[in-house]
Amino acid sequence: MRTLPPFALAAALAGTLLLTACDDDGAGTDDVKNADRPATSACALGDLGVKIGAGAAPAAGDTGTVTVTLTNKGAQCTLKGFPGVDLMADGSTTSVSPDQAVKAQPLTLGKGGTTSFTITYVRGETGSPKSLPVRKASFTLPGATADARELTWSYGEVARRDGESGAAEASVSGFESSGD
Secondary structure: OOOOOHHHHHHHHHHHHHHHHHOOOOOOOOOHHHOOOOOOEEOOHHHEEEEEEEEOOOOOOOEEEEEEEEEEOOOOEEEOOOOEEEEEEOOEEEEEEEOOOOOOOOEEEOOOOEEEEEEEEEEOOOOOOOEEOEEEEEEEEOOEEEEEEEEEOOOOOEEEOOHHHOOEOEEEOOOEEEOO
């Protein structure tokens, strides 16, 4: 009977364990094209359908909402954080802060899955220096600030928090699950 040196025996056992770990009856094997793909990657705006619904504030001082619904048309993806929302008026842009009462939760969207977020705002008085004459809004997904989607804003002027120089009196919710 021939004996192997300790180093050769250890190398043979390590190789056997490595090969065994790679073959679990096909349950853990992936196509080569998926081998470098993360298990859950961030959602891309280009893979999402967008639908807008609004409950416009009827008069100055009233609260209104604009709900943005996103439908995933691509591969499974994840949203982590809040959407970035900017309100654009004549010559200025104001960022909308996340709702202070909400904590962002990661949300995984399968193909065909939907989610939504809501912009809540207080309508300002038309023509007042204490109002922001918003013409457009734009939003981005968390971690993807270079890729924005613009929306026409037809919901009236937005009140400013602290008078003439304050930020918009508005907030954005986190992503909410839709459907099953």
